[in-house]
Amino acid sequence: MSSVILRNVNKSYGNLPIVKNLNLEVKDGEFVVLVGPSGCGKSTTLRMVAGLEDITQGDIQIGDRAINDLPPHKRNIAMVFQNYALYPHMSVRENIVFGLKKSGADAETIKTKLADVSEMLKLDEYLDRKPADLSGGQRQRVAMGRALARDADVYLFDEPLSNLDAKLRHHMRTEIARIQHQYNMTAIYVTHDQIEAMTLGDRVVVMRDGIVEQVGSPMEIYLQPANTFVATFIGSPAMNLFEAKVDGEELVFDKYRIPATSIANVDLNVLASHDTVLVGIRPDFFEDSALSLQRSPSDNLFAFDDIQVDLVENLGFDKEIMFTLGGENAKARLDLRSHVQRQETISLSVDLNRVLLFDTSTQGMLINAGEV
Ligand SMILES: Nc1ncnc2c1ncn2[C@@H]1O[C@H](COP(=O)(O)OP(=O)(O)OP(=O)(O)O)[C@@H](O)[C@H]1O
Ligand SMILES: [Mg+2]
Numbered sequence: 001m002s003s004v005i006l007r008n009v010n011k012s013y014g015n016l017p018i019v020k021n022l023n024l025e026v027k028d029g030e031f032v033v034l035v036g037p038s039g040c041g042k043s044t045t046l047r048m049v050a051g052l053e054d055i056t057q058g059d060i061q062i063g064d065r066a067i068n069d070l071p072p073h074k075r076n077i078a079m080v081f082q083n084y085a086l087y088p089h090m091s092v093r094e095n096i097v098f099g100l101k102k103s104g105a106d107a108e109t110i111k112t113k114l115a116d117v118s119e120m121l122k123l124d125e126y127l128d129r130k131p132a133d134l135s136g137g138q139r140q141r142v143a144m145g146r147a148l149a150r151d152a153d154v155y156l157f158d159e160p161l162s163n164l165d166a167k168l169r170h171h172m173r174t175e176i177a178r179i180q181h182q183y184n185m186t187a188i189y190v191t192h193d194q195i196e197a198m199t200l201g202d203r204v205v206v207m208r209d210g211i212v213e214q215v216g217s218p219m220e221i222y223l224q225p226a227n228t229f230v231a232t233f234i235g236s237p238a239m240n241l242f243e244a245k246v247d248g249e250e251l252v253f254d255k256y257r258i259p260a261t262s263i264a265n266v267d268l269n270v271l272a273s274h275d276t277v278l279v280g281i282r283p284d285f286f287e288d289s290a291l292s293l294q295r296s297p298s299d300n301l302f303a304f305d306d307i308q309v310d311l312v313e314n315l316g317f318d319k320e321i322m323f324t325l326g327g328e329n330a331k332a333r334l335d336l337r338s339h340v341q342r343q344e345t346i347s348l349s350v351d352l353n354r355v356l357l358f359d360t361s362t363q364g365m366l367i368n369a370g371e372v
Pocket of ligand 1: 018036038039040041042044045
């Protein structure tokens with residue numbers, strides 16, 4: 001295995017910049033997940049590492065080798081493409097072992113790897129079929145198997161589970177995590193799926209418009225987003241943002257006055273230089289006050305009383321409620337112990353240690369990083 005280093009990497013098509021000054025170091029044995037909206041340059045970044053796109057400017061290194069000028073087949077990379085292409089004239093078995101055979105693996109290794117991969121991906125019974133006789137999800141698993149069977153320095157995955165149903169996706173996700181740890185794979189993995197990003201990534205890279213907005217552990221990204229873009233992109237439903245006036249040491253919106261001194265890691269001097277801030281509260285961090293009363297008095301709870309519930313969606317264990325706060329549509333996720341109904345009035349509590357503040361104009365985080 002090997003590390004991957006991208007240094008000031010730029011990619012333009014004609015005059016149009018697509019990836020802008022990207023710097024990233026993926027350590028040996030590390031699993032890095034790229035997330036970001038459609039078109040932000042995730043696939044382009046992977047394809048530059050694989051050698052399928054040239055780099056307009058900058059350097060890419062694998063281990064201690066500069067690879068800018070190496071053709072794809074000399075980079076020792078295995079890739080699962082977003083639009084995976086299988087060899088149509090070959091059986092599933094031949095597709096899976098093709099790369100291994102080409103790299104000169106012996107018959108015993110090929111046999112073991114094939115058995116391993118086909119069991120893991122639940123492909124045993126399809127080994128003699130041709131790709132045309134498989135479902136989309138089965139084909140995607142073959143593409144995955146073909147990459148995993150290879151003994152590569154770096155594995156690149158471009159949304160490899162997008163065609164699978166929820167159950168199979170979950171199975172594959174745990175399998176990928178298992179083999180990644182077992183073989184200590186260095187991997188860059190692109191996904192739209194937040195759960196995949198959170199559960200698979202040692203680190204997550206959040207991109208927007210060809211720029212890296214934040215790199216961090218999944219919990220850093222979730223609890224200490226660098227700005228409102230990361231804050232609202234990661235997490236579902238998205239983080240609520242309320243514009244508040246700074247009034248001395250209080251944040252005021254609607255009829256509520258939140259004591260800023262109780263919010264964890266706030267620098268009051270920084271706050272004093274702002275007339276307004278954006279208060280960020282994740283839907284998951286609201287609780288039904290009727291239930292949170294039973295918690296220890298040392299908890300740093302703030303209650304938003306008299307909230308009128310517009311809509312309740314029951315999701316089984318959770319329920320999502322929609323309401324209006326400070327003129328904004330807002331959401332909270334409550335657990336099944338809450339029996340609130342549509343049109344009822346409720347008090348919602350939030351642990352002020354979980355509340356985030358952002359600069360209204362730059363959208364940057366105003367809270368100092370703490371422990372996650
Ligand atoms: N050959 C090309 N010529 C011009 N523009 C291109 C070319 N290939 C990709 N692009 C543009 O580059 C941008 C980034 O594309 P890319 O495929 O990397 O996005 P992505 O983040 O993988 O998106 P998605 O999540 O939809 O797969 C897009 O705006 C796309 O239209
Ligand atoms: Mg893509």
